[in-house]
Amino acid sequence: MKFSDQLEQRFADMVTHYPTKRSVLVPILLYVQDELGAITDEAIHELAQRVELSDLEVRNVISYYSMMRTHPIGKYNFQICTNVSCLVRGADDLFEHCKKKLGVGHKESTPDGLFHLEEVECIGACSWAPAMMLNYEFVENLTPQKIDELIEGIKKKERQ
Amino acid sequence: MAYLVSHPDEIRVVSKRFGMGATSLDRYLELDGYKALQKALGMQPDAIIAEVKTSNLRGRGGAGFPTGMKWSFVPKQSARPKYVLCNGDESEPGTCKDRLIFEHDPHSVIEGVMIAALAINSKVGYIYLRGEYRYLVEIMEKAVADAYARGFVGKNIFGSGHDLDVYVHSGAGAYEVGEESALMESLEGKRGVPRIKPPFPAVVGLWGGPTVINNVETLASVPHIILGGGQWFADLGTPKNGGTHLVSVSGNVEKPGVYELPLGYNFKKLIYEVAGGIQGGRKLKAVVPGGSSVPILRPEEIDAPFDYDGMAKAGSMMGSSAVIVLDDRICIVKFALRVMKFYQHESCGWCIPCREGTDWLKKTLIRFHSGGGVMKDIDNMKYLADNMLGRTFCPLGDAAAMPMQSYIEKFRPEFEAHLDGRPCPCEKVEELVATG
Numbered sequence: 001m002k003f004s005d006q007l008e009q010r011f012a013d014m015v016t017h018y019p020t021k022r023s024v025l026v027p028i029l030l031y032v033q034d035e036l037g038a039i040t041d042e043a044i045h046e047l048a049q050r051v052e053l054s055d056l057e058v059r060n061v062i063s064y065y066s067m068m069r070t071h072p073i074g075k076y077n078f079q080i081c082t083n084v085s086c087l088v089r090g091a092d093d094l095f096e097h098c099k100k101k102l103g104v105g106h107k108e109s110t111p112d113g114l115f116h117l118e119e120v121e122c123i124g125a126c127s128w129a130p131a132m133m134l135n136y137e138f139v140e141n142l143t144p145q146k147i148d149e150l151i152e153g154i155k156k157k158e159r160q
Numbered sequence: 161m162a163y164l165v166s167h168p169d170e171i172r173v174v175s176k177r178f179g180m181g182a183t184s185l186d187r188y189l190e191l192d193g194y195k196a197l198q199k200a201l202g203m204q205p206d207a208i209i210a211e212v213k214t215s216n217l218r219g220r221g222g223a224g225f226p227t228g229m230k231w232s233f234v235p236k237q238s239a240r241p242k243y244v245l246c247n248g249d250e251s252e253p254g255t256c257k258d259r260l261i262f263e264h265d266p267h268s269v270i271e272g273v274m275i276a277a278l279a280i281n282s283k284v285g286y287i288y289l290r291g292e293y294r295y296l297v298e299i300m301e302k303a304v305a306d307a308y309a310r311g312f313v314g315k316n317i318f319g320s321g322h323d324l325d326v327y328v329h330s331g332a333g334a335y336e337v338g339e340e341s342a343l344m345e346s347l348e349g350k351r352g353v354p355r356i357k358p359p360f361p362a363v364v365g366l367w368g369g370p371t372v373i374n375n376v377e378t379l380a381s382v383p384h385i386i387l388g389g390g391q392w393f394a395d396l397g398t399p400k401n402g403g404t405h406l407v408s409v410s411g412n413v414e415k416p417g418v419y420e421l422p423l424g425y426n427f428k429k430l431i432y433e434v435a436g437g438i439q440g441g442r443k444l445k446a447v448v449p450g451g452s453s454v455p456i457l458r459p460e461e462i463d464a465p466f467d468y469d470g471m472a473k474a475g476s477m478m479g480s481s482a483v484i485v486l487d488d489r490i491c492i493v494k495f496a497l498r499v500m501k502f503y504q505h506e507s508c509g510w511c512i513p514c515r516e517g518t519d520w521l522k523k524t525l526i527r528f529h530s531g532g533g534v535m536k537d538i539d540n541m542k543y544l545a546d547n548m549l550g551r552t553f554c555p556l557g558d559a560a561a562m563p564m565q566s567y568i569e570k571f572r573p574e575f576e577a578h579l580d581g582r583p584c585p586c587e588k589v590e591e592l593v594a595t596g
Contacts, residue, residue, distance in 0.1 A: 017325075017327040017329075018327075019241075019367055020348065020349070020367065021349075022348065022349035022350070023347060023348055023349045024349065025349035025350075026291075026329075026330070026331060026332050026346055026347075026349060027291075027329060027330045027331075027332070029332065030291055030330070030332045051349070060351060061349065061350060061351055063351075064334065064351035064352060064353075064508070065291070065331070065332035065333050065334055065352075066332075066333035066334060067291045067292070067332045067333030068332050068333070082498070083253045083452070083498065083502055084253050084254065084411075084448070084452055084484055084495060084498055084499060084502075085253060085254050085410035085411055085484055087494075087495070087498050088411045088412055088484070088485075088486055088487075088490050088495075089410075089411070089412070121251075121253070121335065121502055121505060121506065122251060122252070122253040122254070122255075122335075122452075122502070123292050124250050124251070124255065124256045124258075124259050124290070124292065124293070125162065125256055126253070126254050126255065126256045126408055126410035126416075126482065126484070127162070127165075127256050127408055127409060127410050127416040127417045127418055128162050128163070128256075128416070129410055129411075129416070133292065136292075136294040136295065137295075138162070138295075140162060
């Protein structure tokens with residue numbers, strides 16, 4: 001299979017950075033996931049061939065990293081940090097708020113495929129807690145209102 | 161984007177270009193950028209290492225190992241290529257400082273990596289960022305590309321005859337990869353399972369070659385040391401604790417933020433003056449001084465110098481200088497449960513004391529916090545932690561054991577108050593159970 005031109009270019013550049021081909025795996029798997037929504041069987045097979053590993057060895061790498069997934073999730077991934085710095089600033093209430101508002105639990109997506117909710121470990125936004133990531137974007141100094149605005153904003157955007 | 165804070169007691173070395181537009185290479189050059197690298201190109205490798213030794217710079221990732229000494233362990237002759245590795249897998253709960261360096265001063269990291277490479281005579285450096293820091297990967301990739309375009313990185317840098325490549329690499333979500341040998345496994349395209357030591361990375365590291373691996377802040381300090389002199393840097397701090405450090409303050413304080421302070425600054429003053437005191441004028445209950453893996457301190461223990469030795473004397477560690485402040489509303493048992501849930505989640509499962517120990521601690525704490533605890537649990541948790549300590553492949557097991565011991569030793573009455581089915585005053589255990 002072929003990826004987008006941009007991703008193909010990235011792959012071609014990256015393999016020149018290391019003495020072994022498989023070294024590209026961790027970052028490139030994430031870029032593949034961004035492009036396809038998940039690391040599909042086909043993508044695993046393709047990458048395995050390119051870096052000269054078995055499919056199983058690639059799956060073995062995937063299963064270690066918490067950001068990697070082999071099945072698609074909702075388009076907007078709400079990743080709420082509930083680790084200690086966020087916890088002491090009320091993160092568990094915020095997570096609870098998200099569950100109610102979106103009607104889904106930890107690692108679940110809404111039936112319309114729009115939202116995904118996840119409780120995550122420390123994202124490195126401790127001084128600006130409580131915080132979350134919306135896909136790759138940091139949202140800091142969170143309040144229930146801020147979360148509501150994010151959700152409404154997305155719904156509005158998607159309706160257009 | 162994360163906002164910046166300031167305080168008159170700050171001494172800005174690593175953070176001196178924050179908020180000044182130094183992501184632009186031209187601006188960086190105006191602000192003394194790449195001068196240290198050019199100076200280092202005229203120095204012998206031993207002289208670079210000697211300067212860093214004089215500076216008393218110690219690793220800012222958590223362990224506090226003297227940087228110059230670490231570099232000096234790399235053998236001069238090696239059949240395999242040598243490597244420099246910048247550890248930007250910042251994941252220790254409470255720590256958010258390296259993020260600001262990447263965001264505001266990306267070239268200082270590149271410069272630090274290159275000076276380290278000259279010191280050990282290596283031709284390649286890698287900058288590893290955690291996968292969550294995607295926007296920073298983009299900033300770093302642009303910075304590296306800009307530096308290549310000007311001939312600062314790559315072949316024959318600054319016309320010196322030295323070839324030196326720098327690459328940006330990113331992870332995909334794993335606390336454990338912050339451990340140096342696990343990070344090497346990850347960079348080699350494998351699961352981030354730590355390697356047995358010895359041999360240490362300085363002798364056998366990335367792809368079997370001698371490797372220097374340092375934290376982002378450590379490497380970003382190096383150009384300042386080369387330009388300002390090791391003695392100048394050392395004098396900013398206390399004996400054996402050179403320079404300044406970025407302190408990530410979080411939790412129940414009025415002014416959380418990342419502050420740059422000289423090592424040895426009074427820890428109590430840091431909380432009550434620099435960080436503005438406890439949120440809402442409430443009472444301080446406890447402080448975690450160096451990220452979630454270090455022992456917790458009680459209010460009466462915090463009048464101490466905030467440096468590696470001062471914190472060790474106070475019974476804890478400076479770790480990654482991540483200060484988490486807890487006010488009197490926070491339940492220690494609940495806090496302990498969240499910390500153990502984290503280590504259980506992040507344990508790679510490779511070695512048994514860590515895999516089983518963190519799991520049992522989490523399970524016991526869930527039951528305990530929900531009101532189903534018995535007196536024996538308290539001693540059992542202590543026993544588990546005692547037996548994990550020092551018996552694991554990598555420091556993740558210690559990182560779970562040390563704080564657990566301290567919660568019980570220092571807040572035992574609070575654990576006892578949870579006994580006999582009495583509900584915790586701050587409850588809310590059900591979601592921890594549900595998502596655990």
